[in-house]
Amino acid sequence: MNARDEGAMRAAKENQMSTEPLLSVQGLAVDFATLDGVVHAVEGVDLEIRPGETVAIVGESGSGKSTTAMAIIGLLAGGGKVASGSIRLDGKEISHAPEHELRMIRGRDIGLVPQDPMSNLNPVAKIGTQVAEALLAHGLATRQNVQAKVVEALTAAGLPDPERRAKQYPHEFSGGMRQRALIAIGLACNPRLLIADEPTSALDVTVQQTILDQIGQMTREQGTAVLLITHDLGLAAERAERVVVMHRGKVVEQGAARQILEDPQHPYTQSLVKAAPSVAAARLRPEAFRVQERDAEADAVVDAAPADNIVEIENLTKVYPVRGRGEDFVAVDDVSLVIPRGETVAIVGESGSGKTTTARMLLKVIEPTRGLIRYEGKDIASLSKAETKEFRQQVQPIFQDPYSSLNPMFTIERLIGEPLDFYKRGSSADRRARVRQLLDDVALPQSMLRRYPSELSGGQRQRVAIARALALSPDLIVCDEPVSALDVLVQDQILKLLGDLQREYGLSYLFISHDLAVVRLISDYVCVMKDGKLVEAASSEEIFTNPRDPYTRRLLASIPGNELNIAS
Secondary structure (H helix, E strand, O other): OOHHHHHHHHHHHHHHHHHOOOEEEEEEEEEEEEOOEEEEEEEEEEEEEOOOOEEEEEOOOOOOHHHHHHHHHOOOOOOEEEEEEEEEEOOEEOOOOOHHHHHHHEOOOEEEEOOOHHHHOOOOOOHHHHHHHHHHHOOOOOOOOHHHHHHHHHHHOOOOOHHHHOOOOHHHOOHHHHHHHHHHHHHOOOOOEEEEEOOOOOOOHHHHHHHHHHHHHHHHHHOOEEEEEOOOHHHHHHHOOEEEEEEOOEEEEEEEHHHHHHOOOOHHHHHHHHOOHHHHHHHHOOOOOOOOOOOHHHHHHHHHOOOOEEEEEEEEEEEEOOOOOOOOEEEEEEEEEEEEOOOEEEEEOOOOOOHHHHHHHHOOOOOOOEEEEEEOOEEHHHOOHHHHHHHHHHEEEEOOOOOOOOOOOOOHHHHHHHHHHHOOOOOHHHHHHHHHHHHHHOOOOHHHHHOOHHHOOHHHHHHHHHHHHHOOOOOEEEEEOOOOOOOHHHHHHHHHHHHHHHHHHOOEEEEEOOOHHHHHHHOOEEEEEEOOEEEEEEEHHHHHHOOOOHHHHHHHHOOOOOOOOOOO
């Protein structure tokens, strides 16, 4: 055999190897034993992932996306088991592998980036220590070089000043920074397959782009496969070669990403695409929310009307002393803005830009260093105890992390009813009826009443948090990433609900989000923050059609799926 023939045979063998799936799932069924009997969470799932390929699983909350992923890595929650089917990694069956074998597979062969950063990071261990654990456990670092590799992993995940960040604890990170720390842990061992469960749901679009570019680079250079679980159809269309659509535990459609999202065949896939503001909010349904385009004459009338602002913020500043450094950290720097009554003001910007800190000062959760916040014309810093109690009824929050804001020892009924009980709203029967109505409003079944937060998916927990915020019928709701954990169908439902409530009761919203397509859909005014400063503020239409600041233009250019021709 001559050299040419040997080369041809070697090329043919390599081509054959490249077409063999790294992961093959066939007929997968997952059951959970509950007090009410066996729940069939996943039924008959088939999917394959080849080396270097990115496959996205999309579907609404509770459709079985994360359960399928957890079955692959052997991390099903208590009571869950693989009832039938096959899971093969590189041709080896792992569906019923013993725990000691799975421990060797996790991290080194299959990496995981879980959805909820706060509940998946050890609150009493430094970030660097948690990254180092993964490297040391698989022998990929020594005590001598582990710190350098930790810094390398944090840098790859997009964390600024990684040497300093490695010495900090999770509570010192913003939500987006905690998510990046999880991404660093998941990528640290250069796994052959990365399971990314909503890996960028807490990240702003520019950092999201950095992280996804990093994952894409690793895929190209190392042949790493990615199983991407997401409710963001634009992200799936832009980053995955193939999309698997799941509904009620079953695969209803799968194929080439752009083909499925530009020409969906199954009615459920069509409903997902139709409801997706993160794909093309303005093109899909500009009439969905209360905001309508105004002509020049209408604008003149609005400008001439006397200002009626429910909130006025002037020169707001928050400074934090930083341990071990000679200079303080300015989280919010001389910010001024107003929230007109009955309107929606959105604050956008990268993680750490000061959005959430501004919101927390408005909520009187933290005190400003300097500046003034007026609510209904009164300085909130001067409120008496009784006035503060009344203020907290009128101004309600929806926090970014639903798990950490819900008491894990309370049932869902008690969590939603807690504000009603505290303020003694109506009789016991009235309060119970109100809780049930709120469950209906946020599309949760009545059977959820006796469950606990740990028994709910991330999206379901967020819906509980939203229901609790609505319980007292407030005048102002501070929404800190209120739909970031929700699938597109429920997101669509919640945004419409917020719009209905605003029209009916004249509610005002301060809406904080990194999802610019959602912001475009629901906001009257947009404030853009960067490094604690307000760099641009204008009407929503002006910001999205004629952005003036280079930073705003960069944010808009980073929206995933922005240029795709998605079916309407």
